[in-house]
Amino acid sequence: MTAEALPAELRRAIVQIARTPRLLVACDYDGTLAPITSNPDEARPLPESVGALRALAGLHETTTAVISGRALRDLATLSRLPSEVHLVGSHGSEFDIGFVHALDAKARELHRKLESELEQLVLDVPGVSLEVKPASIAVHVRRAEHDAGRRVLASVHSGPSTWEGVSTTDGKEVVELAVVQTDKGRALDTLRHQAGATATIFLGDDVTDEKAFARLSGPDMGVKVGDGETLATFRVPDTIDVATVLAFILEERRAWLYGEQAPPIERISLLANERSVALVTPDAKLTWLCHPGPDAPAVFADLLGGPGAGHFSIKPHRNGLPLGQRYLPNTMTVETRWSRLLVTDYLEPESPSHRTDLVRVVSGQAAAEVVFAPRPEFGGVPVRLVQEDDGLRVLGTSEPFVLRAPGVAWEITSDGMHDTATALVQPEPEQPVVLELRCGTTDLGTHELSEVDRRARAGAYWSTWAATLKMPSVEPDLVGRSALTLRGLVNFDTGGVLAAATTSLPEEIGGVRNWDYRYCWIRDAAMTVRELVHLGSLEEAEGYLSWLHKVLASLAGPERLHPLYTLAGTQIGAEAVIESLPGYAGSRPVRVGNLANHQVQLDVFGPVVELVVTLAGARGELRDQDWQMVRAMAEAVTRRWFEPDHGIWEERHVPRHRVYSRVMCWVTIDRAIKLGEVYDRDIPAGWHELREAIKADVLEHGWNEEVSAFTTAYDGTDLDAASLFVGLTGLIDPSDERFQNTVTAIEAELRSGSTVYRYRRDDGLPGGEGGFHICAAWLVEAYLLTGRRTEAEELFEQLVDASGPTGLLPEQYDPVAERSLGNHPQAYSHIGLIRCANLLAQQ
Numbered sequence: 001m002t003a004e005a006l007p008a009e010l011r012r013a014i015v016q017i018a019r020t021p022r023l024l025v026a027c028d029y030d031g032t033l034a035p036i037t038s039n040p041d042e043a044r045p046l047p048e049s050v051g052a053l054r055a056l057a058g059l060h061e062t063t064t065a066v067i068s069g070r071a072l073r074d075l076a077t078l079s080r081l082p083s084e085v086h087l088v089g090s091h092g093s094e095f096d097i098g099f100v101h102a103l104d105a106k107a108r109e110l111h112r113k114l115e116s117e118l119e120q121l122v123l124d125v126p127g128v129s130l131e132v133k134p135a136s137i138a139v140h141v142r143r144a145e146h147d148a149g150r151r152v153l154a155s156v157h158s159g160p161s162t163w164e165g166v167s168t169t170d171g172k173e174v175v176e177l178a179v180v181q182t183d184k185g186r187a188l189d190t191l192r193h194q195a196g197a198t199a200t201i202f203l204g205d206d207v208t209d210e211k212a213f214a215r216l217s218g219p220d221m222g223v224k225v226g227d228g229e230t231l232a233t234f235r236v237p238d239t240i241d242v243a244t245v246l247a248f249i250l251e252e253r254r255a256w257l258y259g260e261q262a263p264p265i266e267r268i269s270l271l272a273n274e275r276s277v278a279l280v281t282p283d284a285k286l287t288w289l290c291h292p293g294p295d296a297p298a299v300f301a302d303l304l305g306g307p308g309a310g311h312f313s314i315k316p317h318r319n320g321l322p323l324g325q326r327y328l329p330n331t332m333t334v335e336t337r338w339s340r341l342l343v344t345d346y347l348e349p350e351s352p353s354h355r356t357d358l359v360r361v362v363s364g365q366a367a368a369e370v371v372f373a374p375r376p377e378f379g380g381v382p383v384r385l386v387q388e389d390d391g392l393r394v395l396g397t398s399e400p401f402v403l404r405a406p407g408v409a410w411e412i413t414s415d416g417m418h419d420t421a422t423a424l425v426q427p428e429p430e431q432p433v434v435l436e437l438r439c440g441t442t443d444l445g446t447h448e449l450s451e452v453d454r455r456a457r458a459g460a461y462w463s464t465w466a467a468t469l470k471m472p473s474v475e476p477d478l479v480g481r482s483a484l485t486l487r488g489l490v491n492f493d494t495g496g497v498l499a500a501a502t503t504s505l506p507e508e509i510g511g512v513r514n515w516d517y518r519y520c521w522i523r524d525a526a527m528t529v530r531e532l533v534h535l536g537s538l539e540e541a542e543g544y545l546s547w548l549h550k551v552l553a554s555l556a557g558p559e560r561l562h563p564l565y566t567l568a569g570t571q572i573g574a575e576a577v578i579e580s581l582p583g584y585a586g587s588r589p590v591r592v593g594n595l596a597n598h599q600v601q602l603d604v605f606g607p608v609v610e611l612v613v614t615l616a617g618a619r620g621e622l623r624d625q626d627w628q629m630v631r632a633m634a635e636a637v638t639r640r641w642f643e644p645d646h647g648i649w650e651e652r653h654v655p656r657h658r659v660y661s662r663v664m665c666w667v668t669i670d671r672a673i674k675l676g677e678v679y680d681r682d683i684p685a686g687w688h689e690l691r692e693a694i695k696a697d698v699l700e701h702g703w704n705e706e707v708s709a710f711t712t713a714y715d716g717t718d719l720d721a722a723s724l725f726v727g728l729t730g731l732i733d734p735s736d737e738r739f740q741n742t743v744t745a746i747e748a749e750l751r752s753g754s755t756v757y758r759y760r761r762d763d764g765l766p767g768g769e770g771g772f773h774i775c776a777a778w779l780v781e782a783y784l785l786t787g788r789r790t791e792a793e794e795l796f797e798q799l800v801d802a803s804g805p806t807g808l809l810p811e812q813y814d815p816v817a818e819r820s821l822g823n824h825p826q827a828y829s830h831i832g833l834i835r836c837a838n839l840l841a842q843q
Contacts, residue, residue, distance in 0.1 A: 003244060003248040006245065006248065010223070010236075010245070013233070014201075014248055014252055015252050016308075016417065017201060018249060019252075019305075019582070020197075020199035020219060021580065022061045022062075022195060022196050022198045022199075023062045023198070023253060024191060024200040025062070025063070025201045026188060026191060026200065026203075027065075027204060028066070028067060028204035028205060028206055029070060030069075030206070031205035031226065031239070032203050033049050034078075034239065035238075040142075043078065044078070044079075045080075050080075050081060050082075053246060054082045054084055055250050056246070056249065058084060059254060060588070063086065064085045064086065065085065065086035065087070066081060067092065067184050067188065068087075068089055069089075069091050069138065070089055071089050071134075072087060072088070072089030072090065072133075072134075073089075088187045090135060091187065091208060092183055092187025092190070093133070093135035093180050094134055107135070107179040108179075110166070110179045115130075115132060117159065118130055118139060121139075121160075122139065122152055125148050127141070127143035127148070127149070136177060137177055138174055138177075139152065139176070140173065149173070165179060167181050167183070169183055170207060170208070185211035188215050198579070199218075199219040199220055200216060200221075201220070202221075202222050202223070203222075203242055203246075204223075204232075205225035205226045207228070210231055213231040216231075222234065223236060223242075224236075225237075225241070226238065255306065256582050257582045258585060264804075265810045266808060266810055267282045267804045267805060267806075268280065268287065268808070269808065271332060271334060272332050272347060272487075272488030273347040273458075273461075274349055274490075274491070274492035275493050276356040277294045277347075277488060277489070277498070278358060279501065279502070280325075282322060282325050282336070283313075283321070284315065284325075284336035284343040285311050285314075285315075286300050286313070286358070288300060288302070288501070288502060289356070289439075291439040291440065292354060292439070292440060293491070294498055294567065295519060297376065297377045297380075298375075298376075298378050300312060300374065301375065301378050301379060303505075303584060304582075304583055304584055305580070305581040305582060305590075307373065309581055310376075311371065312437065314369070314370050316338050316366050316367070317366065317367040317369045318367075320339070321338075322337060323337050324336075324337055325805065327484075330459075330463040330466040331346075331459040331463055332346065332458075332488055333455065333462075339366075340364050340365045341364040341368055343360065343361070343362055344360070344361040344363070345359070345360050345361075346359055346458045346459075349458055352440075355441060356439040356440060357436065357437070358437040359434065359436050359455070361435075362432055362434075362435070364427055365427070365429075368424070368425050368426075368433070369422065369424055370408070370425055370435065371421070371422050372385070372392065372403055372410075372422075374401060378581060378590075381396060381397055382396050383419055385410075385412050385420075385421050387421070390445070391404040391405040391408070391436075392405065392410060393444070401437070401439050402442060402443065402444050403436070403438070404434075404435070404436040404444050406434075408425055408433070434451045462484060465487065465537065466483070469535045469536050472838045474837040474841040475833075478803065478833065478837070479833065479834050479837045481806070482807070482830035482833050482834050483537075485807075485825050485830050486540075486830050489825075490529070490544075494543075494567050494568050495548075496565070496566070497520050497524070497525035497528050497529060498517070498567070499518075499519065499823070500517035500811065500825065501823070501824065501825060502518065502824055503515070503517065503518055504516065504587070505810065505822055506583065506584055506587030507768075507811075507812055507821050507822055508769055508821065509821070510586050510587055511767035512588065512589065512766060514583060515594060515823070516593055517594075517811075519594060520547070520564060520567055520569075521604075522548070522565075523603065523604045524828060527607050528540075528544075528831060529541040529543075530615075534614065534834070534835075536618075538619065549625060549629065551565060551569045554569075557635075557639075558632035559639045559640050563597065571597065572594060572597050573592075573593050575592070575594055576592050576593055577590065577591055577592075578590040578591075595652065600643065600655060601645055601661070602641065602645045602661045603658075603663075605633040605634075605665070605668040606663075606666075608633050609630050609675070612626045616675065616678075622675065627676075634668055634687065637665045637690075638690060644713075645661050647660060647661050647722070648660055648661070648722050649758055652764055652765065653764045656712070656715055658720075659698060659720070659726065660720065663698060663725045666691060666694040666698065669687055670731075673691060698726065698731060704717055707745060708741045709741055709742040709744075709746070710723040710726050710738065711723065712759060716761075718759060718761040719749050719760070721775035724742065724743065724778045726742065727743075727785060734785035735786075739782075739786070743786055746779065746782075750771075751779065753798070754771075754776070754801070754802060755771025755773070755798075757771045758775055770814040770815075770822065771812060771815060772811065773799060773810075773813065773833070774832045776795060776832065777799065777832025778832070780836045780839075780840075781836065783795065784843060792840065799832070799833060803833075808825040809826060809829035810822045811829060
């Protein structure tokens with residue numbers, strides 16, 4: 001029997017409950033897992049049900065249990081259920097390991113008295129038997145003559161059932177008297193509390209199971225097996241259907257938890273305009289979009305939660321794999337192609353600041369299936385869709401959303417919380433189907449420009465800019481795509497720069513190292529816009545410095561600068577977990593916010609000063625306000641350079657005296673002095689001495705004779721790729737033997753094939769991570785500085801090969817599994833690629 005044979009309402013309810021953060025699946029035994037038999041000792045569970053329960057118990061945040069009227073020992077012997085499945089006997093008076101209920105002396109005495117009385121009541125009545133359990137006694141009359149059985153039950157109810165301290169449970173041809181207050185409902189509550197369940201499924205057939213059904217509420221679900229009145233919401237005929245229900249729960253739970261359809265990260269393409277970003281899978285599914293900005297809650301979070309978290313999909317009606325996906329040259333317009341179908345996607349630039357407008361064009365000869373499933377607030381808000389002549393309205397959200405789709409006939413379905421719209425569209429020659437998602441407006445009217453003109457305008461926005469860039473001779477096309485990607489991460493309303501477009505894409509599949517990068521890091525943003533200045537574009541750097549001036553104006557002093565802010569330049573909220581999302585490929589938790597906001601990172605000042613130096617050189621002048629910013633950065637270093645900090649990698653450990661942080665403090669003062677000398681500015685007293693003092697400190701404490709390298713920090717022998725900056729910044733000459741030895745040590749310990757790890761030390765977090773593309777780029781630069789061009793070229797080519805088919809790079813790479821990891825696309829990775837290409841071209 002397949003899941004399709006189950007009622008549609010039951011299937012929809014299972015799909016919904018399977019996505020709860022912590023699920024409890026519990027069921028009765030006789031008549032539910034095992035068919036009813038004339039001889040109770042022969043009641044064996046269906047193997048399919050046992051397999052499904054066992055597999056469910058093995059899933060993350062999933063608990064399974066069987067609650068039976070049988071004695072616990074008999075239940076374990078007869079069911080032969082694996083230890084992963086909790087067993088509860090005697091209607092809840094007997095729990096397996098971890099749920100022990102000890103009887104006190106009073107209860108034990110009552111139990112002895114009850115046994116003696118019941119023995120007298122059933123004496124000489126053929127077919128009636130007693131089942132003595134640790135905390136209860138059951139009177140079975142199934143094998144007795146009908147009238148005799150009724151007389152025994154009546155005597156029990158009028159006699160021992162009325163005793164103080166006795167709890168009575170009536171079942172089919174059985175009555176059970178317990179000396180503890182219990183029933184299957186109480187047992188279910190105990191299990192629910194122990195598992196911390198956010199939703200519970202219970203399946204049962206007996207009248208005693210109604211006590212459990214009565215305890216279900218909210219997202220819980222009850223399934224009655226067989227006939228009879230019930231409090232359960234759903235019903236199936238028999239134990240075979242129970243096996244099907246359990247198998248379907250397993251299938252949906254596993255798919256939700258582990259993201260079995262998760263596309264490779266590097267194959268996902270970025271859409272962008274001046275203020276918004278979106279991600280499209282290789283088969284044209286809109287898998288990620290936040291509104292009203294990239295750091296807002298997601299409207300479509302399929303990337304982190306599967307289809308139930310929201311998606312907007314277009315594919316051929318008759319399924320087929322796409323032939324390819326590409327960007328139109330020098331644009332952020334993405335084309336996904338099948339043999340007779342083409343989907344073109346772009347975010348409209350130059351739209352009002354409160355709007356996010358996505359245009360999707362379906363052209364070709366094949367019919368296409370469209371699924372529109374918005375799930376605002378990471379799926380936490382119930383959504384209704386209403387069809388009008390020109391498209392769909394999304395109701396129930398704080399932000400307005402509409403989908404303009406003239407002439408498209410939609411079928412709207414509901415899973416009980418959210419509506420989903422599906423349609424079959426047939427593009428005609430010279431008449432494609434145009435779908436316009438408009439976030440931030442209720443307007444379904446016609447746009448003043450044709451789609452052809454809008455597409456041309458969107459393309460020109462990017463290609464006009466790209467034409468101004470100075471491309472290196474090494475990998476010019478890939479560098480151009482990296483430059484467009486970096487510009488796509490810039491918010492032109494504020495000047496802030498995203499570190500990456502996503503949150504919680506994992507550093508290890510199934511792991512917990514999942515962070516929110518949808519913010520503006522002082523360091524990352526300065527490095528991003530500086531690389532664009534190297535390519536000839538100054539606008540992004542000027543916007544970022546303006547953003548930073550505003551942030552500094554809000555602080556009591558530059559030393560109070562946080563490592564990161566929102567794109568608007570405000571402090572970010574507390575780090576939180578979205579428990580309703582299972583994460584990319586089951587990598588939990590999904591986080592919003594970032595605790596690094598509260599860390600001390602003393603390296604952030606150096607990249608800002610380096611940016612001012614680079615921008616002034618490109619302009620041919622140093623603006624007064626930028627010199628004041630440099631002085632503010634130097635002042636912060638003067639006050640704090642000698643402190644321990646959390647460093648560039650934001651480790652959630654005790655602060656250390658880190659070599660990289662100390663080197664970047666030296667860079668702050670060194671570049672500030674040189675800037676003042678070039679542009680004839682007054683250099684404050686003490687800067688020269690401070691520069692020498694920091695350098696001496698690094699050389700004395702950062703170098704470790706034992707490992708013959710500059711280490712991570714002053715207090716250990718562990719290595720860190722960031723320590724390469726001792727030579728990359730010029731604090732020591734690259735020809736210095738200490739730098740060459742450091743390069744060799746880092747290569748030996750941290751390089752693994754095509755990638756370079758940050759470090760190998762215990763950083764206080766469970767699990768592992770991949771190698772960082774930015775670290776590989778630093779090693780390429782170090783190879784060049786130490787005269788090892790062949791190694792530099794080889795490692796750079798491996799970095800190039802790690803990019804996806806549309807030229808994008810996430811944060812990390814796993815050289816063992818040969819797959820990409822981390823948030824995507826990552827500014828650091830594209831910064832490294834551009835810098836390496838420029839350096840290789842210059843040499």
